Amino acid sequence: xxxVTQPEKLLSVFKGAPVELKCNYSxxxxxxxxxxxxxxxxxxxxxxxxxxxxxxxxxxxDLNKGExxxxxxxxxxxxxxxxxxxxxxxxxxxxxxxxxxxxxxVNP
Amino acid sequence: SAVISQKxxxxxxxxxxSLTIQCQVDSxxxxxxxxxxxxxxxxxxxxxxxxxxxxxxxxxxxxxxxPISRPNLTxxxxxxxxxxPEDSSIYLCSVQRTGELFFGEGSRLTVL
Numbered sequence: 001x002x003x004v005t006q007p008e009k010l011l012s013v014f015k016g017a018p019v020e021l022k023c024n025y026s027x028x029x030x031x032x033x034x035x036x037x038x039x040x041x042x043x044x045x046x047x048x049x050x051x052x053x054x055x056x057x058x059x060x061x062d063l064n065k066g067e068x069x070x071x072x073x074x075x076x077x078x079x080x081x082x083x084x085x086x087x088x089x090x091x092x093x094x095x096x097x098x099x100x101x102x103x104x105x106v107n108p
Numbered sequence: 109s110a111v112i113s114q115k116x117x118x119x120x121x122x123x124x125x126s127l128t129i130q131c132q133v134d135s136x137x138x139x140x141x142x143x144x145x146x147x148x149x150x151x152x153x154x155x156x157x158x159x160x161x162x163x164x165x166x167x168x169x170x171x172x173x174x175p176i177s178r179p180n181l182t183x184x185x186x187x188x189x190x191x192x193p194e195d196s197s198i199y200l201c202s203v204q205r206t207g208e209l210f211f212g213e214g215s216r217l218t219v220l
Binding site for chain 2: 034045046098
């Protein structure tokens with residue numbers, strides 16, 4: 001069965017510091033992975049997907065099949081990055097399995 | 109993108125009653141998804157709703173408890189039946205477009 005693990009429920013960094021949100025997955029098929037973000041009082045929205053290999057708001061994530069990881073990184077965190085971040089694995093039929101989420105707080 | 113409206117946004121319900129949540133999308137979509145987010149937990153898929161066929165439920169969810177309707181390509185409802193306090197959750201509707209899932213704002217249910 002598929003599973004997504006985000007080991008940190010809470011992560012706190014200072015503005016300008018690097019940030020890495022960890023995500024590990026288990027899936028027997030070919031994984032499609034996403035990061036979703038939920039800012040305070042806003043709806044859940046897509047941040048980035050691994051197949052796009054793009055940088056959104058300074059965030060990047062690389063799929064490492066050997067380590068079954070899809071960590072989200074940003075070299076210089078900003079206060080507006082404070083949000084709840086969910087890693088998600090897409091399986092058949094466009095169904096998503098979500099990790100438990102990491103609440104990121106960027107302190108001034 | 110997709111604009112998704114859910115009603116109600118929140119409600120307080122009595123044990124044993126049922127509540128129907130509505131989801132309206134701004135344009136036609138093939139698949140609509142219903143997720144649940146229990147307090148302090150992640151999102152869990154309840155079922156996938158396709159127009160013209162019965163919803164497909166995930167393990168642990170049954171039609172008697174969560175009946176779903178999908179009368180057309182822009183609308184769906186989820187009913188939470190015979191509610192108990194354990195059903196207190198945020199229920200989210202989502203649709204896929206161009207490989208991306210879009211979410212409604214959620215319906216926060218509190219069962220007393």
